[in-house]
Amino acid sequence: MNVAESLRFFIPEIFLLTGAFAAVFVDLFSKNKKAAGVLSLLVLIGTACLSKHPEGSNFLFFGLFLLDSWTHFFRLLALGIVGVTILSSLAYKALPSNDEGEFYSLFLFMAFGLILMAASTNLLMIFLSIEFVSLLSYLLTGFLKKDSRAKEAAIKYLLFGSLASGVMLYGMSLLYGATGSLELSAIQAGISHSSFNTLSLIALLFFITGLGFKISAAPFHFWAPDVYEAAPTSVTAFLTVGPKALGFAVMIRVLSVGFPWLAWKWKPLFALLSILTMTIGNVTAISQNNIKRLLAYSSIAQAGYILMGIAAANETGLKGVLIYLMAYAFTNLGAFTAVIIASNHFGNDELESYAGLAKRSPFLAASLTLFLLSLAGLPPTAGFIGKFYVFSSAIQEKLFALAVIAAVNSAVAAFYYFKIVRIMYLVPETDRSPIAHPFPLKLALVLMLTGVLLMGLIPSPFIAFVKGIFS
Amino acid sequence: MTAHLLSLIIFTPLLGALLILLIPKSQESLIKQIALLATGIVFLLALLTFQTFNPGQADFQLIEKAVWIPQFNVHYFVGMDGISFPMILLTALISLLACLGSFGIQERQKEYYFLYLLLETGMMGTFLALDLFLFYVFWEVVLVPMYFLIGIWGGPRREYAAIKFFLYTLAGSLLMLLGILALYFNSNPHTFDWTELVKNSFALGFQKMVFLAFFFGFAIKVPVFPFHTWLPDAHVEAPTPISVILAGVLLKMGTYGFMRFSYPLFPEASVWFRPFFALLAVIGIVYGGFVALAQTDFKKMVAYSSVSHMGFVLLGLAALTQNGWNGALLQMFNHGTITGGLFLLVGVLYDRAHTRDMNAFGGLSAQMPVYSGILIFFSLASLGLPGLSGFISEFLVLLGGYQYHKTTTALACLGIILAAAYLLLMIRRVLLGPLNKKWQSLPEINTREIFTLVPLMILILAIGIYPKAILHYMTPALEALLLKVGGTLS
Secondary structure, eight states: OOOHHGGGGGGGHHHHHHHHHHHHHHHHSOOOHHHHHHHHHHHEEEEHHHHOOOOOEEETTTTTTEEEEHHHHHHHHHHHHHHHHHHHHHHHHTSSSTTTHHHHHHHHHHHHHHHHHHHHHBBBHHHHHHHHHHHHHHHHHTTTTTTTTHHHHHHHEEEEEHHHHHHHHHHHHHHHHHHHHOBBHHHHHHHGGGGHHHHHHHHHHHHHHHHHHHHTTTSSSSSSHHHHHHSSSHHHHHHHHHHHHHHHHHHHHHIIIIIIGGGHHHHHHHHHHHHOOOOOHHHHHHTTBHHHHHHHHHHHHHHHHHHHHHHHHHHHHHHHHHHHHHHHHHHHHHHHHHHHHHHHSSOBBGGGGGGHHHOOOOOHHHHHHHHHHHHHTTTHHHHHHHHHHHHHHHHTTTOHHHHHHHHHHHHHHHHHHHHHHHHHHHHHOOOOOOOOOOOOHOOOOOOOOHHHHHHHOOHHHHHHHHHEEEE | OTTTTHHHHHHHHHHHHHHHSOOTTOOHHHHHHHHHHHHHHHHHHHHHHHHOOOOTTOEEEEEEEEEEEGGTTTEEEEEEEEHHHHHHHHHHHHHHHHHHHHHGGGGSSSHHHHHHHHEEEEHHHHHHBBHHHHHHHHHHHHHHHHHHHHHHHHHHHHHHHHHHHHHHHHHHHHHHHHHHHHHHSSSSOOOOHHHHTTTTOHHHHHHHHHHHHHHHHHHHTTTTTOOOOHHHHHHHOOOOHHHIIIHHHHHHHHHIIIIIIIIHHSSHHHHHHHHHHHHHHHHHHHHHHHHHHHBBBBHHHHHHHHHHHHHHHHHHHHHBHHHHHHHHHHHHHHHHHHHHHHHHHHHHHHHSSOOBBGGGGOOOOHHOHHHHEEEEEEHHHHTOOTTTTHHHHHHHHHHHHHOOHHHHHHHHHHHHHHHHHHHHHHHHHHHHOOGGGGGGGOOOOOHHHHHHHHHHHHHHHHHHHHHHHHHHHHHHHHHHHHHHTTOOOO
């Protein structure tokens, strides 16, 4: 489709971009920086309302942008994630009030970048959209200009990220050299021949390295804990969910469109990656005493569980990845919202500060407990449904060793999740001052709670939604 | 009323729990009343099943089935047969009595009763679910409230005991989940439905693998010998009513799982694993007995006696005979009433003396004659005195076991002798001898406490004298099940 025809399908994204620029202007000319935040929320809701479920596959802009139900799913997911992030930032005290407007507009651009990631099937677009999202991530990580640790983390993130991008780009160049095309389907047609096996495998490895960085899979995860700990908490919430989810979207797109014929090679590789990621994440999380750092390692482990779905590479597994990502988005955003409420009051993120939280704010403690149960994958929460799916896919593919290792990992993970629960419920409080729940944060918390419980108790509409993508 | 009887039994406590959430925590007496009302209603509903439950019928009754997750063929599917029926009665009764027994708890009452009622929902659901997915959900729902109930209201080492219980059980149940999934993908058509699954016949290799996966889940809960180390910690540290629930109901979830799922779904594997099963049972019986003998802590002694007594259930199962299975199921019920009672009695003493060291007591029979009488009654029931219920079930188990393997059964008899030894030793240390001066002002057991014990005593005596009253509810279902597994009748 040429540009003029494509625009008709591109209305939500145009609206989103316009909204992002509008937010920049509101920030420039209005003293009330919260207005930019509220505007951003409205823009996101508007974009979500404008985006209709596409019929079939629509190749827009000469095939650079693919609009299908896959893109649509991740578009909605990205909008939701960014929306909740902005909502929970509205009352986040650590943000400098002068720069707040900029913060929200950056997130709208981020949403746009994420949608591009979901939609690209062309190597160039994949690279550009990933870079776009990455650059914004570096900016947001270092957003607290006066915090030296945040600055350090942003630089670290930038260096690691650039290296990963470079490696990925090199892999892409190999593919282009072999086939003369940037289009994934054309590449598949050009190299799915045994004489290209080695080359394709090397290219794929480079690709996985780059994307592994985005989804913080071990052994490409070293940046994650520092960045997650030092970034503003609402940015951390976003980084553990948004780029990760879209990283998986691109990963699956690349594997299923570009390299399905190599599945017998990359499936064991992903099984290994999955085991490595969940084990390293979980084992390192045990000894953490900072809740953001603990949740950072937990989010690495969660990526490991999701990778199980890719390692299985059957229909259950791919659906499982999407369902897991949905459940994980509800859960992790919820958990971080609870952390923001608490850190607003404590001024730090040390686990000790949570002592006796159950008495000081029963609602907050109970919500955080529920999110942790969901992260641990216990029924009746969303996390259980996600785990159920990826475990199913592994069992269905007869990957029993992987499934057993994942089960043992889940038990280990329960240990450190309950470390937080223990401190909140079993350790007496040192301070009795009541904890404030500002409205936007409370709203975000209640929304995520509803999501976690609804998806855990009545999962069938969510499953049906995901199933629609594959039919 | 009887249309959704089982759902009412499962969800009334949950309703009560949600109601408690809405009440401010200062209204302590109202909270207690609601908890008592909820457990009371559940007990009445459980009694109502007597009316509609047909003991002659082996099939599931009072079935309720509704689609839950159509994409995975998951149903909300509950039903009751002669195996779950006694468990429901036991759970309803123990929950009610332990709720009464909880009234002594002063701290954080709103949270306590909320979790307590949540726990009851989980237990009831576990015993009634006939869809493996649903079963797993209820099975896990039991875990979390239990963690808090031990961890917040327990003894000095409560945190350790709570997390140990939690992780142990969770690890086991995750392996069970893998087994459930394997079962789902190997059944044709893919299903979690118990009634459909038993129609499948799986290859022996597959059966063995999944049997093992289920085994870890259930064996940790029972607990079977090498997996028992969480039990003494959890039982000792838990507050009295929770120890009662643990011993009275939770342990039965494991053996119930074996009976309901492992044996009928993997009949060939069960026969294959039979020697190991019997061996672990006997090790549990003898080892538990010896360790109980060595204890000076009253509660710990009762806890280890549980390991020993639950071994009889396993032995009865391994026997694969009518007598063995009747004995096993009856032993599950009896152990619930007897050990539940013993834990309540330990609690009565601990509330007054604040110690559980048996050597610190002595001569209490003069100071607390009523208490002593009741304690002796429960001890005699536990050591298997003819005329009381414990005798009947252990006798049936041994009878069944004898048909299977004589040496094993002979060794198991050692457990009964050991039980007599540790229980009589306990009576001597606590009740007989000169009265320790320190306890001269120890008040006698009060009416509320007696009230929690009397129903159990009536049941113990009634079953001891006329076991057919309960056996005839169990036998048809057990017979049918045994035929499926390929065991011997009569």
